[in-house]
Amino acid sequence: MDPGSVMAAQIDHLVSVSRFPNVRLSVLPLVRRVTDAPFHTFVTYDDRLMAAELFSGQVVLRDPKDVDYCRELFVVKERVVLLVGCSFKQVDNVFPQYFGN
Structure with missing residues (x-):
């Protein structure tokens, strides 16, 4: 199977x-600059709970300051994303090398 x-x-x-x-x-192109980005994936569940997936495991944080910080990271990224709420046609236009265009 080819890549x-x-x-x-x-x-x-x-x-x-x-x-x-x-x-x-959303699509965040590599050519767009993000000034503050996490080194790990994270999920915010509400204003009191978030989980961060680290290289060595998962951490659950309940401090509102931590949750607010991660929510702000989403806001920063949303300012530079290429597509929000992508459809397949939009993705096809962004990544034509994978769809034969």
Whole structure:
């Protein structure tokens, strides 16, 4: 299986998952500068709870300052994302190398 078809399948899966009402898919191009970015993935559940996935495990944080900081990181990223709420057609336009355009 060639890497291009694997990437196309992964992108297709992401777009499919983005159709759930509680999921938002955005594209942050590598050429856009983000001044403050986390080194780990994180999920904010509400204003009192967030989880960060570290290289060595997961940490759950309940301090409102930590939760607010991560919410602000989302705001910073949203200022530079290319697409918010992507459709497959939009993704096809952004990543034509994977879809034969």
